[in-house]
Amino acid sequence: MSNKPSVVMMGLGYIGLPTAALIASRGLRVTGIDIRENVVETINKGQIHIVEPDLDGLVHHVVHKGDLTATTSPVKADVYLIAVPTPFKDNHMPDLSYVLSATKSIIPVLEKGVLVILESTSPVGTTRKMEELIYTTRPELKGHIYIAYCPERVLPGNILHELQHNDRAIGGIDQASTQKAIAFYKHFVSGQLHPTNAKTAEMVKLVENASRDNQIAFANELSMICDKAEINVWEMIALANKHPRVNILNPGTGVGGHCIAVDPWFIVSEFPNESTLIKTSRERNVYKTQWVIEKVKNKALAFKIEHDRDPIIACMGLAFKPDIDDLRESPALQVADTLKKEGFKTLEVEPNLVGAVTDRQIVPANDAILHADIIVFLVAHKEFKHLPKIEHKITLDFCGNL
Ligand SMILES: NC(=O)c1ccc[n+]([C@@H]2O[C@H](COP(=O)([O-])OP(=O)(O)OC[C@H]3O[C@@H](n4cnc5c(N)ncnc54)[C@H](O)[C@@H]3O)[C@@H](O)[C@H]2O)c1
Incomplete structure (x- = not known):
């Protein structure tokens, strides 16, 4: 050569x-x-x-x-x-x-x-x-x-x-x-270029993403436990992380993208008996999105009973993680799509898609908040951190935005 x-x-x-x-x-x-x-x-x-x-x-x-x-x-x-x-x-x-x-x-x-x-x-x-x-x-x-x-x-x-x-x-x-x-x-x-053998290098890549998936699953599970216990999960995690050897990640709407949500399955499919924790983590993260959907639907139905009309729901964020426009395997998108498909009135907010060519109708955040009855934070985009204080509206925060 x-x-x-x-x-x-x-x-x-x-x-x-x-x-x-x-x-x-x-x-x-x-x-x-x-x-x-x-x-x-x-x-x-x-x-x-x-x-x-x-x-x-x-x-x-x-x-x-x-x-x-x-x-x-x-x-x-x-x-x-x-x-x-x-x-x-x-x-x-x-x-x-x-x-x-x-x-x-x-x-x-x-x-x-x-x-x-x-x-x-x-x-x-x-x-x-x-x-x-x-x-x-x-x-x-x-x-x-x-x-x-x-x-x-x-x-x-x-x-x-x-x-x-x-x-x-x-x-x-x-x-x-x-x-x-x-x-x-x-x-x-x-x-640095680290020498190993082909099998190990293949597993290294899969394990990197399975490890992230597992850590996020832990945070997502905590968010569901804390919801039931009526504890603010964000405050609880921040305090637990004051321990010098604890570092819990942030919970969210689920896990998306084309890597973390996909690669652990490559381990599970080959080592089904040995990978129960990896499989459970994947399933917990998939379940978290369903849990979010149920929470929003329950709030919407309670609103309807109280006000005798369907609420308008603002879906804040569609991308699979903060500050990007990538919708692949996005749990936030899945929430927005499911609500729409089931006949709920939704407004979709995605600051990273403003001006992009898309067949979705993207609404500016402030307009959505003005017109919505229920505001659902699905992705912790930086734009959402600077919104004016939301008053007299029902808000659901699944990503620690508030
Ligand atoms: N995108 C990422 O952030 C990322 C990060 C780490 C690893 N990976 C991995 O890297 C690999 C590639 O991912 P990507 O995001 O670049 O995918 P991609 O879909 O963006 O690009 C793949 C390209 O390969 C082309 N292609 C398909 N079959 C071909 C063939 N037989 N001959 C020549 N070209 C062919 C497709 O047309 C496409 O343009 C995947 O295994 C992915 O999991 C991706």
Whole structure:
């Protein structure tokens, strides 16, 4: 492999495109591959199809310099990175079809000496499956190529910084693969690169998110216990956290997004008997959203009995966590959608979607508060911290906003 290896990036989404652009900015020649033609066309114009700070400028720069080009089918390179989706199916079993199909598509162009790295969040054993797929089709490559797993742990909104500065766990199918992959990441990562094996690296990623899920489930369970005990959960947690070795997270409407709400299932599906705590945490966080919906519905029905009319309910926040516009797997959105579907009159407030192209009717926070009878805080967006004091209205706070 040359000093500046050529790179193919399979998948040009939230992870693949910033990674491809960053690598290209270090003077390595990168070819980005995506099955979506419109994505390829957009990138080749030096533009981007996702929202991520500073990415547009970087992509524009590397595309016009000729260091990043996009296309729909793989080309020969020294290093192949795979960052395609890994969703789960209806039964919570991981869907590896994207990873296997991306692997199949590079197999014909692989040559001896190349390095193949899987970055997609994957169940334990996926790198091994990828290896088997490659060697079954191209047995002559066995022992002559390097294969590794290196998970991504970036925070959307800060991807370009975290891609460079976060530590990474890198696990090869053998030691030579691990070392080869570490040498490659040194081209663009300044965080520490920790060598391990592929299976451990796969589990590390899943456990990071299962750990967050478990800690949030604990906080969510406390919120339901405290509600019954008529204790302010926020005050109680703040006081418990004064203990030098206690650090309880904040409860909320549930857990959303495409990582924490998804990845623990990859452990549960493979280790069902051993992962009861991980599974229960997932179920508690799913249940918390149902609990919130019931609470709002009960308040609305009590209002109707008292006032002989349906209340207007303001849903404050739709995103899956504070200060972002991402609605994927969002529990707040699920609350708003369920109420609407069941015939309740709702107003939807999402400060991060004001001015965005959306088929939802987004109402400014102050208007919603003025017109609503019941105000339901579902996401602790920073904009909600500065609202005027709400008086003579029913408020329900599920995210510690008040
Ligand atoms: N987005 C995040 O914040 C984040 C963080 C950590 C890990 N991950 C993981 O990284 C992986 C990628 O996530 P993402 O958010 O970038 O997904 P994404 O949906 O934004 O992008 C994936 C891209 O892969 C393309 N693709 C699908 N099949 C392909 C194939 N066979 N060949 C080439 N391209 C193909 C899709 O068209 C899409 O553009 C997932 O496993 C995800 O769990 C994501």
